[in-house]
Amino acid sequence: MKAVAFFQRSYRSLVASSPEEKPCRSDGGGILFEDVEVRRGTRQVLAVPALKMNEPRIGVIGDNGSGKSTLLRLINGLLLPSRGRVLTAGLNTALCRRKLLPNVGFIFQNPEHQLIFPTVGEEIAFGLTERGLPASQAREQAIALLERHGCGADWVDRNVNELSGGQKQLVCILAVLVTSPSILLMDEPFASLDLPTRRHLFRRIMALPQQIVMASHDIELLAEFGRVIWLEAGHIRADGRPADIISAYRVHAMSAAAMDIATTC
Amino acid sequence: MLIDGLARPTWLHSIPASVKLGALPVLSLLLLPIGDWRILAAALAMIAAIFASLGAAGITRLKALRPLLPLLLIVGGLQAASGGLNAGAVVTMRLLALLLLAELVSMTTSTSAMIDAMAPLFRVLRPFGINPRKVALAVALVLRFVPMLLTRWRAREEAWKARSCRRVPLQLVAVFITDIFQLADRVAEALDARGFDAASVRHPPPSP
Amino acid sequence: MDTRAIVRIALFAAVIAALGLLPSIILPIAMGVPITAQTLGVMLAGIILGPRHGALTVLLFLFVVLLGAPLLSGGRGGLGVLFAPSVGFLLGFIPAAYVAGLVMTRLKHLSVFGAALIAAVSGGIIVEYACGIIGLMAIARLSPLQALLASAVFLPGDLLKTLATAFIAEASYRGYSGAIASRS
Numbered sequence: 001m002k003a004v005a006f007f008q009r010s011y012r013s014l015v016a017s018s019p020e021e022k023p024c025r026s027d028g029g030g031i032l033f034e035d036v037e038v039r040r041g042t043r044q045v046l047a048v049p050a051l052k053m054n055e056p057r058i059g060v061i062g063d064n065g066s067g068k069s070t071l072l073r074l075i076n077g078l079l080l081p082s083r084g085r086v087l088t089a090g091l092n093t094a095l096c097r098r099k100l101l102p103n104v105g106f107i108f109q110n111p112e113h114q115l116i117f118p119t120v121g122e123e124i125a126f127g128l129t130e131r132g133l134p135a136s137q138a139r140e141q142a143i144a145l146l147e148r149h150g151c152g153a154d155w156v157d158r159n160v161n162e163l164s165g166g167q168k169q170l171v172c173i174l175a176v177l178v179t180s181p182s183i184l185l186m187d188e189p190f191a192s193l194d195l196p197t198r199r200h201l202f203r204r205i206m207a208l209p210q211q212i213v214m215a216s217h218d219i220e221l222l223a224e225f226g227r228v229i230w231l232e233a234g235h236i237r238a239d240g241r242p243a244d245i246i247s248a249y250r251v252h253a254m255s256a257a258a259m260d261i262a263t264t265c
Numbered sequence: 266m267l268i269d270g271l272a273r274p275t276w277l278h279s280i281p282a283s284v285k286l287g288a289l290p291v292l293s294l295l296l297l298p299i300g301d302w303r304i305l306a307a308a309l310a311m312i313a314a315i316f317a318s319l320g321a322a323g324i325t326r327l328k329a330l331r332p333l334l335p336l337l338l339i340v341g342g343l344q345a346a347s348g349g350l351n352a353g354a355v356v357t358m359r360l361l362a363l364l365l366l367a368e369l370v371s372m373t374t375s376t377s378a379m380i381d382a383m384a385p386l387f388r389v390l391r392p393f394g395i396n397p398r399k400v401a402l403a404v405a406l407v408l409r410f411v412p413m414l415l416t417r418w419r420a421r422e423e424a425w426k427a428r429s430c431r432r433v434p435l436q437l438v439a440v441f442i443t444d445i446f447q448l449a450d451r452v453a454e455a456l457d458a459r460g461f462d463a464a465s466v467r468h469p470p471p472s473p
Numbered sequence: 474m475d476t477r478a479i480v481r482i483a484l485f486a487a488v489i490a491a492l493g494l495l496p497s498i499i500l501p502i503a504m505g506v507p508i509t510a511q512t513l514g515v516m517l518a519g520i521i522l523g524p525r526h527g528a529l530t531v532l533l534f535l536f537v538v539l540l541g542a543p544l545l546s547g548g549r550g551g552l553g554v555l556f557a558p559s560v561g562f563l564l565g566f567i568p569a570a571y572v573a574g575l576v577m578t579r580l581k582h583l584s585v586f587g588a589a590l591i592a593a594v595s596g597g598i599i600v601e602y603a604c605g606i607i608g609l610m611a612i613a614r615l616s617p618l619q620a621l622l623a624s625a626v627f628l629p630g631d632l633l634k635t636l637a638t639a640f641i642a643e644a645s646y647r648g649y650s651g652a653i654a655s656r657s
Binding site: 411414442 | 480521
């Protein structure tokens, strides 16, 4: 096994990422979009000339293909703007990716695609070992985090495959929380979960200190957020209090559905 | 779905698949004994003309063969080093001609036409346990799964990139593969539920 | 052969295809030439599914490629692949997978990593290159020495791949002990 570890270390140094980037210091601030445009080929996918996101709970709604996923991915640098720039926690997403990642957590729709390790403990500790913490310390912190969230220390060695969908998603969330990010991004995190699990996880998330930006089709849940942004065809159609935006969106959805019935078979 | 040859049907499409598949070995045998590079050059010119007659899509397909050039040149070079320039040119040109002829057949024959043309071959292999229906199912599954696997892999890659700046580790491939087994079991279940019985393909259901 | 076996074989054949279509997933770009991971899939097929099913997987993969699907690394496909000088390497995938699987089953007393490494080298290097060289000799009329020289350029990349195969086999086994057919 020592041979394996040696090979793994040498392999890792072979595939190390780009050299140190310019000094990047986070100011813990929110999110800022400046003259942002995303193009794919000749098609314009998203255009956000100016956007400031500092509220603690922000929801993003819109039909499929409206640009919700693109918007979220711009915030943590998974996508880079074709024009303009995005500042997250004071860091430029295009230049300061390495500093950015521990500061911004991203939760995807399907927990299956995010889980890498066979046990819960390894999965959660990964964020720390990735940043250079020795494995034993990382494991201790993982246990501490599990206990803080009401899961017993015995969770640390549980096999992820034994967990339910909701539990898996919770592990994904904890794996991201372990680096103490200031911002959490969530792209339809509850899509594969049943209603009671959805509400349970939502309650947990609402209790977190981080700033949360969530894209979701579940507009009932987003009603509790402080601000909702409505995206349509790559542009911000409306932005403001959930009560107003959500009811307007509902009206739009119903009329769109009615129109479909009229024009198709 | 993955195999669509050329988007627009051309004159070569209308020639039956069995004719094209049969012509290939015949033409290959004809080309084999030719030792004069000038004759081969003429053959190549004719083949190039056929490609051109198939329109822009034909030219694109031709360009897709570019990655093969280095190896072809190495082979030709080695031949030339030991047998002289003529030998090198002959070998390279002959290989190229055979390759292009095979490409022409593939480009202008749909999958189903190919499988149909191979039916007599399957009938011969049946006593060896090769069941054409199982083969057809297996082929369909492969074609269906490739785009799906690519999507799943990209999702995993994205989730990784959201947590680390490093290049994708081998660990991810291992997880991906264990994923495959779970997926395989679920698909097999779905197939069985739809009444596909692996045993019954040996004895086709009685006709109504 | 039951449904589950057919589906596993088809799915793994798709994995071989997918690994060829994503050239830069795992291996670093060496001297500007992207090394594809397709041979990795072939060796893994033998190691994970066992010699017989592994060989069938590769056979299915090649059959689908011959039918015209652009699943060979670089997006190539169709009958033309039989006429390329690399045809020996291509057809050699089948015995390579079989031998890799066979060696894997015979080395049960070794660690998964060690056994997989030896299996990958036996199948993916020794058998594969033997077939490739024979192919070059037959199709391109090269002498054995010339054929050896022509294929030598791929050797470093392929050796890296055997290491990668062993890693992946070991990690798969750790994650799910039923992963490797000969050890479940």
